Amino acid sequence: MAVREEKVRAVEELTAKFREAKAAIITDYRGLNVAEMTELRKRLREAGVEFKVVKNTLTRRATQAARLEALDQHLVGPTAIAFGFGDVVAPAKILTEFAKDHKALEIKGGLIEGKPVDAAGVDALAQLPSREGLLSMLLSVLQAPMRNFAYAVKQVAERKEQGEGASPAEA
Helix, strand or coil: CHHHHHHHHHHHHHHHHHHHCCEEEEEECCCCCHHHHHHHHHHHHHCCEEEEEECHHHHHHHHHHCCCHHHHHHCCCCEEEEEECCCCHHHHHHHHHHHHHCCCCEEEEEEECCEEEEHHHHHHHHCCCCHHHHHHHHHHHHHHHHHHHHHHHHHHHHHHHCCCCCCCCCC
C-alpha cells in the first residue's frame, strides 16, 4: 500500500506541476554522465527552473489528469522534464544551449503556456530574448518619442542662446 500511495502522490505532484508551469520541456538525457547532469541541473536551478527525472507511466497518468495527452508521444525512453514557473524562455534557452555542446541531450518537445509544442517549437522559443530583454526593448520603444522631443527642445534652446534667433515656424 505504501508504494501505491507514493505513486499516487508522484502523479498528483506532476499533475500540479504541469498545470502551474509556464513551460515544461521534455528531454531524453540518455548518454549524459553524472558531471554533465550536475552541470545542467545547476544552470537550470540558477534560472529558477526545476529539472526532474520522471517515470513515463506515472507521467502519462499526470498528463491525462491535466488533459495534456498530446505530450504522451514524447514519453519514450529515459525522460526528464524541465519545469519553468517564471520566465517562459529560460528553460528552452538553457536546454537548447546545453544540447548544442552536449549532443547526448535530446529535446523532445514540451508545453509552453499550456500548449503542446514539438522540438522545433522549443527551439524557436529559445531564439527569443529573455523576459528582461523583451522588457528592455519595450521600454526603449516607449522612451524614444519623449527622448526625441527632449532633444528637439534642447536644440531650439541652444539656437536661441547662441543668438541665431528663432525661425518663423519656431516663434
